[in-house]
Amino acid sequence: MSQLQGVPVVAEVTTPVKDARERILAASYDLFVERGIRAVGVNEIIATAEVAKATFYSHFPSKDDLVMAFFERRQQLFTTGYLTAESQRRADTPREQLLAIFDIFDEWFHTPGFTGCPYIRALLETGPLHPVGAASLVYLNEIRSSLEAAATAMGLTDPDDFAYCWLVLMQGAIISGVGIDPDSGTRIRKLGDMLITLHTPAEPQDSNSSGKADIRTRQSAEIPSR
Numbered sequence: 001m002s003q004l005q006g007v008p009v010v011a012e013v014t015t016p017v018k019d020a021r022e023r024i025l026a027a028s029y030d031l032f033v034e035r036g037i038r039a040v041g042v043n044e045i046i047a048t049a050e051v052a053k054a055t056f057y058s059h060f061p062s063k064d065d066l067v068m069a070f071f072e073r074r075q076q077l078f079t080t081g082y083l084t085a086e087s088q089r090r091a092d093t094p095r096e097q098l099l100a101i102f103d104i105f106d107e108w109f110h111t112p113g114f115t116g117c118p119y120i121r122a123l124l125e126t127g128p129l130h131p132v133g134a135a136s137l138v139y140l141n142e143i144r145s146s147l148e149a150a151a152t153a154m155g156l157t158d159p160d161d162f163a164y165c166w167l168v169l170m171q172g173a174i175i176s177g178v179g180i181d182p183d184s185g186t187r188i189r190k191l192g193d194m195l196i197t198l199h200t201p202a203e204p205q206d207s208n209s210s211g212k213a214d215i216r217t218r219q220s221a222e223i224p225s226r
Contacts (some may be wrong), residue, residue, distance in 0.1 A: 021059040023049040025069055032070050034115060037122045037132060045202065051101050068123070071139055074118055079143065094154045095196055098166070102192055105185035109177035116178040120171060143167060156199040165195055 008121075027049040033041040042063050048058050060066040087100040108114060115121070119136040126133040138225035144167045151159035169188050 020049075020051050020055050024051060024056060024059060024066065025073060028066055028070055030061045030075055032067070033118060034113065036115070036118075036125060037067055038125045052185060061093065064131050068135055071119070071122075071135055075139055075142070079139075084146075094150060098150065098196065099189055099192055101170065102185045102189035105170075105173055105177065106183070106189075107185075109173075109185050114177065114182075117171070117174045140171075141169070143170075151199065155201065156196070157201055158199060162195065162199045165198075166192065 008016065024045060028040070028045045030043050031045060031048065042056065043053075045066070046053055049056070060069065083104060086104055087097045090100040090103065091097040109132070119139050123133045123136040123140075126136075128134060128137055144163045147166050148159045148163035151162040169192055171189040173184045176188075
């Protein structure tokens with residue numbers, strides 16, 4: 001196992017990496033997570049991975065190509081490999097599994113060196129029109145789609161609206177957790193619970209009990225006052 005900012009993840013490798021592409025990707029992964037996309041240059045990645053410049057460009061024609069590979073690896077290791085799997089492990093019901101996301105966030109935010117979400121950081125660094133920013137939006141939308149699917153499976157009302165609102169809560173918690181409020185995961189969990197309740201269909205009223213109540217109401221109204 002390796003540590004991803006204090007969060008256990010599947011190790012990139014369990015033996016020394018001999019494949020040049022994997023060395024480049026492993027080196028860039030740590031650097032991008034710690035410092036963001038713009039702050040890390042190709043030469044630093046080449047030096048860290050201990051490969052020749054020609055070798056780097058034979059696997060990744062540009063830095064943007066490497067960033068795309070990093071995004072895919074991040075999705076595999078953290079979003080799917082840890083966040084989704086761990087929330088399901090921690091809770092039995094769909095509602096509690098969703099809320100467990102913020103429990104995981106709370107632990108993540110309190111990890112020394114926490115730097116936030118690479119997708120959000122890359123989007124803010126490059127903008128939505130840049131290929132890297134556009135790719136960030138794709139991965140964020142994949143998360144939203146998975147939330148919509150979960151809401152649909154739970155029978156919540158307006159799953160699309162729920163997914164957008166839940167993603168806003170997740171993004172807000174992450175941004176606030178970077179140096180502003182490391183307890184934001186716990187705070188926003190309460191809002192998440194309220195959001196689920198808001199989108200939970202009202203239970204149908206029993207027709208018999210409703211009818212009996214109407215009869216009692218009419219009978220009371222018919223009794224003459226004394």
